Amino acid sequence: MRLTQYVLRRILQLAPVVLVVVIVNFVLMHAAPGDVTHILVGENPDPEYQALMRQRFGLDRPVHEQLLVYLGRVFRGDLGDSYLMRRPVIQIIAERAGPTVILAGTSLLIAGVIGTLLGTLVSIRAGTTVDVAVSVVAVTSYSLPIFWLGLMLILAFSIYLSWFPATGMMTIMGPEGYWGQLLDRLHHLALPVATLVIGGFGQYLRVARTSVLQVLNEDFITTARAIGFNRTAILVRHALRNASLPIVSMLGLQLGVALTGAVLTETVFAWPGLGRLVYEAILGRDTPLIMGAYIVMSILVALASLLTDLVYAILDPRVEYR
Amino acid sequence: MKGSQSQATGLFIFLRQLQQYWRILSQDKPALISFWILVLFIGVAVTAPWLPLADPKEFTMVQYARPGTQYWMGTDNLSRDLFSRVIWGGRLGLLVAVVSAGIASVLGVVVGGLAGYYGGWVDDVLSRVIDIFLMIPTFFLALLIIALFGSSIFLIMVVIGLTTWPRPARIMRSQVLTLKSRTFVKATRVSGASNYQILFRHIIPNGIPPVITTGTLLMGSAILIEAGLSFLGLGDPSTTSWGRMIQLGQRHIRIAPWMSVFPGVAMLVMVTSFNLLGDALNRALQPQLQERKRGHGWSRRSPLKVQEMGKLPRAISSRVLTPTPRPYWRSAIFRCITAWKTLGCEPWTAFHSRLKGAGVWGWSVSPAVARAASR
Numbered sequence: 169m170r171l172t173q174y175v176l177r178r179i180l181q182l183a184p185v186v187l188v189v190v191i192v193n194f195v196l197m198h199a200a201p202g203d204v205t206h207i208l209v210g211e212n213p214d215p216e217y218q219a220l221m222r223q224r225f226g227l228d229r230p231v232h233e234q235l236l237v238y239l240g241r242v243f244r245g246d247l248g249d250s251y252l253m254r255r256p257v258i259q260i261i262a263e264r265a266g267p268t269v270i271l272a273g274t275s276l277l278i279a280g281v282i283g284t285l286l287g288t289l290v291s292i293r294a295g296t297t298v299d300v301a302v303s304v305v306a307v308t309s310y311s312l313p314i315f316w317l318g319l320m321l322i323l324a325f326s327i328y329l330s331w332f333p334a335t336g337m338m339t340i341m342g343p344e345g346y347w348g349q350l351l352d353r354l355h356h357l358a359l360p361v362a363t364l365v366i367g368g369f370g371q372y373l374r375v376a377r378t379s380v381l382q383v384l385n386e387d388f389i390t391t392a393r394a395i396g397f398n399r400t401a402i403l404v405r406h407a408l409r410n411a412s413l414p415i416v417s418m419l420g421l422q423l424g425v426a427l428t429g430a431v432l433t434e435t436v437f438a439w440p441g442l443g444r445l446v447y448e449a450i451l452g453r454d455t456p457l458i459m460g461a462y463i464v465m466s467i468l469v470a471l472a473s474l475l476t477d478l479v480y481a482i483l484d485p486r487v488e489y490r
Numbered sequence: 491m492k493g494s495q496s497q498a499t500g501l502f503i504f505l506r507q508l509q510q511y512w513r514i515l516s517q518d519k520p521a522l523i524s525f526w527i528l529v530l531f532i533g534v535a536v537t538a539p540w541l542p543l544a545d546p547k548e549f550t551m552v553q554y555a556r557p558g559t560q561y562w563m564g565t566d567n568l569s570r571d572l573f574s575r576v577i578w579g580g581r582l583g584l585l586v587a588v589v590s591a592g593i594a595s596v597l598g599v600v601v602g603g604l605a606g607y608y609g610g611w612v613d614d615v616l617s618r619v620i621d622i623f624l625m626i627p628t629f630f631l632a633l634l635i636i637a638l639f640g641s642s643i644f645l646i647m648v649v650i651g652l653t654t655w656p657r658p659a660r661i662m663r664s665q666v667l668t669l670k671s672r673t674f675v676k677a678t679r680v681s682g683a684s685n686y687q688i689l690f691r692h693i694i695p696n697g698i699p700p701v702i703t704t705g706t707l708l709m710g711s712a713i714l715i716e717a718g719l720s721f722l723g724l725g726d727p728s729t730t731s732w733g734r735m736i737q738l739g740q741r742h743i744r745i746a747p748w749m750s751v752f753p754g755v756a757m758l759v760m761v762t763s764f765n766l767l768g769d770a771l772n773r774a775l776q777p778q779l780q781e782r783k784r785g786h787g788w789s790r791r792s793p794l795k796v797q798e799m800g801k802l803p804r805a806i807s808s809r810v811l812t813p814t815p816r817p818y819w820r821s822a823i824f825r826c827i828t829a830w831k832t833l834g835c836e837p838w839t840a841f842h843s844r845l846k847g848a849g850v851w852g853w854s855v856s857p858a859v860a861r862a863a864s865r
Contacts, residue, residue, distance in 0.1 A: 200638040311758060317754075320750075323750075430627040
């Protein structure tokens, strides 16, 4: 079947991305100032001991061999050990991925729904004052420095109003029982999600507005209106459905943005996810951890774009499988 | 003499394009407002050293002063005047915006131009590279590089430039693809121009406007990336940057919220202005994206207007897309001069061919000139 072939080809196209990410990592590692062995053996080492360490970590081999060894290790899932925690990087990342997925996923969905709805509503009134105002709001949304927005929300809702907790994922010694804990977590989730939603809905609004507007100018909408369908039916059944493709592809693109935003948001809210981990790694100059997180995030983003393309292909029979 | 002539033509095109941009801007209220805001920001930022401001690094000996008449935005934990710090932060933000967007645009234009112009395997390879770099999360790459190589403001600007180039590259490539089959390119080729000259003197100058608008958008994102890096503690410690001010403000948010509020507001206004301006220019340059000025007039009960029934989308778009140049005496003279300067033919030849009623206007002139001259 052609679809299967298309899927396979897209997966094959993913490989160079991962390869480039890993190679970039390797090059950066080698170009970075300072000799790696200095960390291991100290500033003024015994040359013999230094040579021994070089040999032990394979640093005396030619660069291309080192690259191959590195590639092999990465593809086996070995991203090295963290300097700080003295554990395999991949293990640490796996532990911290959950909260990030919850945070980024929830906010991505909410932002997508809000943005799409608003964009659709606004598209009917294209050119009016309402439209201009909403468009400016949308641009403001993605012009917001997300960490600052988080800080302002903390200032307003947890310092002045004390409605929501400012940091963390749950209360220590908090409520007992399944429902109590769930509520507690949702309570903690509110502000970070609000931050990411406010900073993310603008893009969806824009895309939804433009693509619905394009569909609204098509002949079949005119026909539908001439037949006399009511507005909601036309908007939802004909316009939004046909305009949904760019919105879906936006969802995939935004995952990368959401992950980036998550680093900053998680830092502000002390949310124990991947982003916070990256921040801690930066503070502790924990290079293997930063690099591991970078590789994992790049792969995640690439996978998301692959997934988007697949959804795209399934949703729209007009897509050419190239 | 030939060099100075083509420079004069370039300046002419540039001025005409500026005029065109201004015409577009003056019709778009949000864009116009953001334009003036940016002018204000840039003016203040450039003249900051000569303005009657407190030194941003000087201690006033009043810690945590509230915003008021003496300190407009209050003072910070080290008793430095926040108003002056916000302005100096804007200076840095603008520098970062211009330099990194400049690097990204130049790199993008060259790569995209080469890919589009040469086609074949060059295009295949370069397009793949562009695609791959589009997929890699930009902010993380910048973060990684800065974390490894240390944070100096110079490195930050270069890294932001080097990680955001694929967008302009993609746009330039598609521009070149459409431009290279145009008549004026063929004319320059026939008159013996080299590949280099055709690409860099004729195709790229004509394809540059969308890259400029992308550059405007890139400026906004460059400011955000720099601020984000600074907020994570990767900023250049010797500079006054908005991101670092907010990072500092976070620690004192309970005592002195103004320390983080004002830099953020300033950044928000500046980035929003860049984005609104870029959007407006983008809309203006791509008429096919431009929707009808009026709304659809859909109230719940309004019937379809009669005149809407017969309108075919294609008819609308084709009318918008190809404005026919008006025969206009002054523009005829312009065309002769530009034909003379860009193509190297004698001015009267160009003029004469017009008089003879050749199908095209005189010589086929590069469209940017033609567009400018026909106004």
